[in-house]
Amino acid sequence: TQSTWGHSECLFFFVSSSHHTHTHTPAHTNMPSTFLLPFLLSIILAWFSWEGLASLSIDEERAAIFNEWMAMHYETSLNLEVRATEMRFGAFATRKIRQGQIYSATPHKLLIGAKAIQESEKATYMQLDISSALLLFLLSERAKGRSSFWFPYINLLPTESDYATDLPSMWPRKQARRWLQGTLALRNLVAERDREPAEFDRLRRFLEQNDPSSLQHFTFKNYRWAKAVRDSRTIWLGGRERHFVPMLDMINCRHHHDRSKVHLTRWGAGGAAETTALWDFATGDEVWENYGQNNLMYYQYHGFVIEPNVYDCYNWEVKHQVVQQANQWAQRNQRPPFQRSAFCLFPDAEVPMPLIALYAASVANSRAGMQLPMQEARSELQRELEATIAQFGTTVKQDKALLAEALANKETPHNQTTAIQYRMLEQRTLRMILRGLKKQIRDEL
Numbered sequence: 001t002q003s004t005w006g007h008s009e010c011l012f013f014f015v016s017s018s019h020h021t022h023t024h025t026p027a028h029t030n031m032p033s034t035f036l037l038p039f040l041l042s043i044i045l046a047w048f049s050w051e052g053l054a055s056l057s058i059d060e061e062r063a064a065i066f067n068e069w070m071a072m073h074y075e076t077s078l079n080l081e082v083r084a085t086e087m088r089f090g091a092f093a094t095r096k097i098r099q100g101q102i103y104s105a106t107p108h109k110l111l112i113g114a115k116a117i118q119e120s121e122k123a124t125y126m127q128l129d130i131s132s133a134l135l136l137f138l139l140s141e142r143a144k145g146r147s148s149f150w151f152p153y154i155n156l157l158p159t160e161s162d163y164a165t166d167l168p169s170m171w172p173r174k175q176a177r178r179w180l181q182g183t184l185a186l187r188n189l190v191a192e193r194d195r196e197p198a199e200f201d202r203l204r205r206f207l208e209q210n211d212p213s214s215l216q217h218f219t220f221k222n223y224r225w226a227k228a229v230r231d232s233r234t235i236w237l238g239g240r241e242r243h244f245v246p247m248l249d250m251i252n253c254r255h256h257h258d259r260s261k262v263h264l265t266r267w268g269a270g271g272a273a274e275t276t277a278l279w280d281f282a283t284g285d286e287v288w289e290n291y292g293q294n295n296l297m298y299y300q301y302h303g304f305v306i307e308p309n310v311y312d313c314y315n316w317e318v319k320h321q322v323v324q325q326a327n328q329w330a331q332r333n334q335r336p337p338f339q340r341s342a343f344c345l346f347p348d349a350e351v352p353m354p355l356i357a358l359y360a361a362s363v364a365n366s367r368a369g370m371q372l373p374m375q376e377a378r379s380e381l382q383r384e385l386e387a388t389i390a391q392f393g394t395t396v397k398q399d400k401a402l403l404a405e406a407l408a409n410k411e412t413p414h415n416q417t418t419a420i421q422y423r424m425l426e427q428r429t430l431r432m433i434l435r436g437l438k439k440q441i442r443d444e445l
Helices: 033-073 114-118 124-129 129-147 161-166 175-179 184-210 212-215 220-233 297-300 318-333 353-366 374-390 396-407 412-444
Strands: 080-085 088-093 103-107 234-237 242-243 252-254 265-269 274-278 314-316 342-345
Touching: 033 088, 033 129, 088 184, 114 129, 124 129, 124 184, 129 184, 129 212, 129 220, 129 242, 161 220, 161 297, 175 184, 175 412, 184 212, 184 297, 184 412, 220 234, 220 297, 234 265, 274 353, 297 412, 314 412, 318 353, 342 353, 374 412, 396 412
Parallel strands: none
Antiparallel strands: 080 088, 103 274, 234 242, 265 274, 314 342
């Protein structure tokens, strides 16, 4: 998945593996050498064009199977169809859709969630948390192939090779460190990769005890694929219940100029998952949703970024030692404990006072004082911000130049281009936050 540079759409597409064609010059030929090279090039180009068309044709067949399945089981007016595009898949309006209209109402029997698992032969999976149960259930349904009720949906999902290209969490660590040095995405993916073996072993032990026949397809590679699918393609219905929602899953992301217009799917009549349109769409238009997340979430779980993005912020985690010191101060002075240690810092807003107070309490505790030294707290936060920025291997200016170079060179892999763009945007956000904090310090003086 990747966004198009200079546009605000989140255009989801996947690049298939390269095909290598070997051509052999005949032992005897009367073709002049000046003609031979263009002739061979035309054959090679025709081959690659055919391969692309063949791939698109396969995707068109997959989309047709999915649309037929949806039409067969849909319980209300079906306003969408999935089409194969050069960007893999998208959802398109089959009739006019108005802003504010419920345009998608996926019936409960098409959803993959707790109820689907409980009513299946894999009901024992519900002994686990819903996230683990969904992962195992997806793998079991995938292993069934065409006999799975959800085959038309699973058949549209990205493959392991798709994710290996597009998701930084699937890259070799050396590549991730080279392209994402200093970023939150690198920190998160390293931590996630470190946790994966333990989770894999936990789920494997569960299957050994409860469903040993499924062990044949529960490999580490398949586990990582299912985890990537679950983490990027499920939603929390009503903010509480995690589900795969097949038709909604095919709707790509687009930024809305009104930050209050954010995607919301909730339970409707008869247990359908109902989604309301954020824009007007004419018949034949591609339908979009605005998922209203920051670039870290988009990039970490989907592999794209948006610029501009009004929801973009830097996820600042206060160090454990700072929180511990602050709560010691609060306890000694009979104040409520500090419950919050994570803050989303926006580049165009002042650093929130609860964050400053947290640092101030930490400083006060080290001096056994009662008063909160707010100015010193800001200075301490400034030093931490500067140290964080120093971890990047490049500057914003250098990343801009690298990005321009990558965009000009069509041979640069798109995932490398997006990595540079994400790194540049994150560092720019941090520098803007630091600039705002320095202004707060000057204004206080």
